[in-house]
Amino acid sequence: MDTLRPIDPAHKDKAKELADAGVRYVTASWIDIFGRSRAKSHPVHLLPELMAGFARYTPRGINGIGAMDPVEEEVTTLPDLDTLTVLPWDTRFAWMAADMWSDRGEPFSLCPRSILKQQIDRAAEQGYRCTLGVEPEFYLYRPEDLTSGGFGVLTATGAIEPSPAYDVETTYDVADFLDDAVTTMGQIGLDAFALGAEGGVNQFEIDFYYKDLLQMADRLTLFRLMMHQVAKRHGLAVSFMPKPFANLWGSGAHFNLGLYEVGGSGESVLRLGNPAVHGEEEWSKESKYFVGGLFQHARALTAITNPLVNSYKRLTPRLVDGSVSWAPIKIAYGPNNRSCMIRLPENRPAIEVRNPDASANVYLAGAFLLAAGLDGIANEIDPGEPITELASDRDEIQRLPRTLLEAVEAFEADELSHQVFGKDFITDYAATKRAEWERSHLPVGDADRNAHLPYF
Template sequence: MEFVFGYYVDIHGVPKSKCVPIASLPSMAKGSELYTVGALEGMGDLGPHEDECAGIPDLEKLVVLPWDPRFALVPSQLQLNGVPYEQDSRNMLQRQVDRARDLGFTVNVGIEPEFYVVRETPTGWEPFVASDALNSPTRGYDLEATILSEPFIGPMARYMNDLNWGLYSFDHEGGDGQYEFNFAYTDAMSMADRMTLFRLMAKHVARQVGCIATFMAKPFQDDFGSAAHINISIASVETGENLFAHADGSAAYSDLAGHFTAGVLRHADAISAVVSPTVNSYKRFTSKGFMDEISWAPVFRAWGNNNRTLMCRMPVNRHCLEVRTADASVNYYLGMAMVIAAGLDGIEQKLDAGAPVNVDTYLLDEGEREAYGLLPLPMTLDTALDAFETDDLAQRAFTPAFHATYLAHKRAESHEFRSVVTDWESATYMQRI
C-alpha cells in the first residue's frame, strides 16, 4: 500500500477524495485534508470566502483495493469548523444509525445490486457477451451466458471474496448484459461503504474487458431496469437478535416489523425522490412498457409477502423488509437514511401497515385496485419531489439546509429533462402536423 483515498461522496453517491501518500496517513487521520465542497454537486453553497470542510477518515474501515494493492480507500465524514457537516451524505446516514441505536436498535442491510456491462459500437450500446441479444426474450439465469461472461464476473467474484463480503451467488439477470451479485448483509453504514466500493470495482473490471458498467436505472426502453433492493431489518443492540422475526420462531413477522413497514409506506413518495433519484428512474415503474416480458418492477405503494409488484415485500424465507423502489443509481447513504428514518417513525408512532396484498396487481382493473386500496407510486421525479418538499420527515432527516439543497438540485435536473426535445418527439411530431 502506497497511497490512501479518504473519500466522501457527492449527492449522486460518487466518491471524491484527495490522494495521500501512506507517510501522510497520520496527519490525514487528524483532518489535514480540506475540501471546498461548495464547488461539487449538491453539497451546499459554501463560498470561496468560507472555511473548508475537513475529511475525518474512519480508519477501522480502511480497505486495500484487491485489484491494485498500491491504493487503499477509507470512508470519511466531513466536518466544518469541528462539527459534522450536515450536507454530507455519510453524516446523514450516521444521524439515523445513531437515532436507531438510541432506541436500542442496530440496523442491518443487504443489497441486491443489478447493473449492465455494455460496450459502445458504431451502431450503439451492445451487451458484453454479444450473443445475449440473440436469445429472445431473455437470457436470465442462462448457464452458457453466465460462463461466457466469466472474464467480467470471475474477477468480480474473486475480488469480493478477497474483501470477505460473504459472496454467495451471482447470475446473469434478465437484461442483455445485466448481472447481479448477492453477498452477506451487514450493518447499514458498512453496507453503504461497501456499495460505494462495489460500483468503483465493477467499473474497473468492466474497463478491463473493453466495456463500461452502468448503474443507470433504465438504460434501455425494451429491456429490464436495474434495481438495488434495500433488504433492511432491525436487531437488538444488546443481543443481536433480529427483531423483525416473530417471537414464536415461525415465518411470521413481529409487530415491530409491521410498524417499521407502515412508516416506510406512509412516507413512500418522499422516499422515492431519494431511492429513485433520477428522471430515468421512473421509466422502470411499469408492468411491461416496450418489453416482451413483464418488468417485475414495483408499481403500487403497498406491501405483500412475495409480491414483487409492490414497493414493499416481506419475504417468507428471511425476516427483512425489501424496499423494491430503490434502483441502481441510488446514493446508498441517503437512500438508507431515508428508509431508516421512515421506519423508525413508524415504530415510534406504532403505525399499522394493514393487510398484505398477495395478488398480481399487474392484472387488476381499476375497480379491483380500489378494492385493495392500492395507490400508485410516483410516475415522475417531479411528483416524488413534490412529496419530498412537503414531507416533514424528509426535512428532519436531511436537516433544512440539506433538504433545500437536494430539492433545488433535483428540481433543476428535472427541469432540464423537460426542456430536452427527444428523438421520440421528433419522430412522432415532426411531419405529423
Template sequence: MTALSSIYQSHNKARGFIYEESYPWTNDQLNAIQSKLAEAGVKYCVGSYVDLHGTPKGKFVPLSHFEHFAHGSELYTGYALDGLGQAPNDDEIASVPDLGMIIPLPWNPEVAWIPADNTLHDKPYEVNARVILQKVLKEAKELGFGMNLGIECELFVVKQNEDGTIQIPNTDDNLTKSCYDIKRFMDRYDWLDKMATSIDDLGWGLYSFDHEDANSQFEFDFNYADALTMCDRFTFFRMMAKHYASEEGLLATFMPKPFADKTGSGAHFNMSLYDLETGENLFKRPHSEDPRGLGVTELAYQFIAGILKHGPALCATFAPTVNSYKRLVRRGLMAYYSWAPVFNSYGRNNRTNSLRVPMSGGRVESRNADAACNPYLAAALALAAGLEGIKEKLDPGNPQEVNLYELSPSEMQERGISELPTTLKEAVNAFASDPFTRQTLGDTLYNEFVTYKSEEWRQYHQSIAQWEIDRYARLY
C-alpha cells in the same frame, strides 16, 4: 489480497465515529495502522466521501502523511461539488477517514480506499449523506437498535460506441428471457471472475452471482452488514465494477433503465433492526406466531408502516434520476411484466409490492431502490421513516398477496393502495411536500436535494430526444 478492514476492526472501534465525543484512534493505533499499510505495499490513501449523487470524491495523500490525513487534514472547496450546500465564500470542509474500513484497491494495491466523512469547523457536516446516515443511526442507537442492510447489486455491462450510444457486447445475448442463462454468463466470465474474486478477498461473503433478467445484466449478492458498512461496500462495488469493465473495453453502467425493452437494475434494500446488546434480529419470529403469517414481529410491521407512510417521498431518494422512472413501470415496452414496484404496498413473497417480506421472514425488502441511488441518503431516510413508524406504533394494514399489476383502478382504491410517483418531478414534489424529509435531513441538505433534482427534471424536460425527432419531424 488480505482484507485489511478486518485488521482494523480488531481494535474494537465501531464503524462510524463522527458523532463520538472524542476521536476514536490513539497515536499508537494510528502508527500501527500506518505500519501495516506500509507492509502491505500501500503508497497512497484516499479518504472517499460522496456528493449528493453518491459519486465518490477525495484527495490522494502519500502514506507518509497518514497521521495528519487520519485527523482530517485534507480540505475541500464545497462549492466545487454537487449538493454540498456551499457558496464560493464559505470556509472549506474537511474529510475525516473512517479507519474501520480500509480497502487497498484490488487492481492497484498501492492505493488504499477509505470511506470518509465531511466536517466543518471540526463538527459533523450534516449536508453530507454519510454523516446524516450516522446521525439517524445514533437516534436508533438511543432506542437500543442497530440497522442491518443488504443491497442486491444489479448492473449492465455494455459496449459504448463512438457516438455515445450503447449496445449489448455479444450479439447472441438476445434471449427474450435470459435470466440465469449459463452461456451468456460465461461470455462475461473474465469480468465476473475479477469481481467475484475481489469481493471474496475483501471478506464480504459473496454467496451467489448470475446473469440477470435482461441481456448482459448481472447481479451480485453478498452478506448483509450494518447499514453504514453496506453503504460503503455498495459505493466501492460500483467503482470496482466500472474499473474491471474498462479493462475489458466495456462499460459497467448502474443506469437503472438503459434499454426501454429490457428489465431495469434495482438495488433492493433488505432491512432489519437488531438489538445492540445481544445482536438479536428484532424483526424475526416463527411464521406460526405471526397472525399475518409473514414471519416478522410487530416491530417490523410498525417499521413497514413508517416506510409506507412516507413512501412517495422516499421514492425520490430510492429512485433519484429521470431514468429511474423508466424502470418503475408495469410493463412499458417489454413483452412481459417488468418486476418493478409501482405501488405503495407490502406483502410476502409478492414482487408486485414495493415492500416485500421474503419467505424466510426476518427482514423487509424495499424493491423501488435502484442502482443509481445514493445509498447513504436512501438508507438514512428509510431508517428514519421506519423509526417513526415504531415510535408512533403505526399499523400497515393487511399484506397484499395478489398480482397488483392486474388490478383495476377501482380495485386498487377498494384495497387502499396508491401508486408511487411515475416521474422524477412527481417524486421530488412528494419529497418537498412531506415535512418528514426536511426534519430528517435539515434545511440545507433538503434544499440541495430539491434544487438539484428539480433542475435535473427541468433540463431533461427541455431537451429533445431522438424519439421526438423520429415521431414529429416529418409528421406535420
C-alpha cells in the same frame, strides 16, 4: 501542517506498516450525492495528518448538490480507519471512507455519511440496530459496441428469448469477468453467495451477504468503484444506470432491511418479513409497523431511493413490448409478491424494499428508510392487508411517484424529511433535482415534432 484534531502517534506506526506492505498512497474518500468516491490521494507517510483532518475541499457543486461557489467554506475529511482497505486491483493505494466536517467542528450538513450516522445513533438510542443487504443489478458491455439502440450482444450465446434470466450458459460466457469480480469482492470484505444472468441482455447480478447499515454503505460504495475498475481490466464497462434503454429491463438495487433489538442481555432479531421464515403464523408487530412507516413516507422516500429522472423510466408496470417489468409502482406489500414496493421473502428474516435502484446514494437511502421504519414502529402505523395478486392492476392502491418532480415535491412536504436531512440539505437537494427534471422535460426534440407537427 494545520489539522482539525491532534495527531495520534499510533497512526505513524500504521503509516509505516502500510508502507512496508507496498502501499504508497492513501485516499480518504468522502461520498458525493451520487454515491461516488471523491478525494485527493496522499503519500502514505501523511496518514497521521490525514487522520487528524488536514485534507480540505470545496465540495458543494462538485458534490452534486447546490451551485459551485469559489468563495464557499471549506470542509475537512475525517477518515474512518476501520474502513481502511488496500485496493486489490492496485495495491499502491489504500482507501478509507471519511466524514466531511466544517472548521467549526461539526458534521457538514451535506455529508451523506454523517446523515446516515445520525440516524444510526438515533436508532441505537431507541434500542435498535439495523442491517442491510443490497442486490445491485448491472449491465456489462464492450464500450465499442455501445450505440443509441443498445449495448450490443456481449455473450457468445447471444440473446435468449424471452429472457436470459438464470441462463447458465450466458453466465459461463462472462465467467472470466465474474470470477475476477467475485474474487476482488472477497478482498474488500464482501462475501458473494450467488451470481448469474438477469432479465435483460447483458444484465447480471452478484449477491452478497448483509452487514450493519454503515458497513454496507461503505462496502457498497467501494463495490461500485471496484466493479468499474475490474471491468476495465477485461476491456469491458459496467453500468448501474436504472433504465439504459427503453426495450431492456431496468436495473434495481433491492434493499433488504433487518432490525435487531439491543438490550443489556445482548440482542435479538425482530422478526422482520415473512413469518414463515421463523416457523410462525403471525408476523411481529414491529415488522408490520416498520412497513407501515415505509408506506407513510413512501412518496418522499422515492426522491432519495430513485434519485434520477431516468429512475422513473424503470418504475413502470410494463416494458415497451407489453411484458411485465417486475418493477413496483404501487405502495403495497405481499408475501413473495414482486409487483409490490415491499416483498416479504420466504428465505430470510428481512423486509425487501424493491423500488430503489443502484443510482441511489446508499447512505442517504439507508438513513431515510431506517428513520421511516422506526417512525412506523413509534406510531404503530398499520400497513393494511397484504396483496397477493398483481399490484399494478389495483387502481385503489396509492401509486409511487411517476416522475422525479412528483417525488421531490413529496420529499419537501414530508416532515420526516426535514428531521432526517435538515433545512440546508432539503433546500439544495430539492433545487438540484428540480433543475435536473427541468433539463429533461423542457427540451423539445425530434420525437415531439414527428408526433405533433403534421397534426396541429
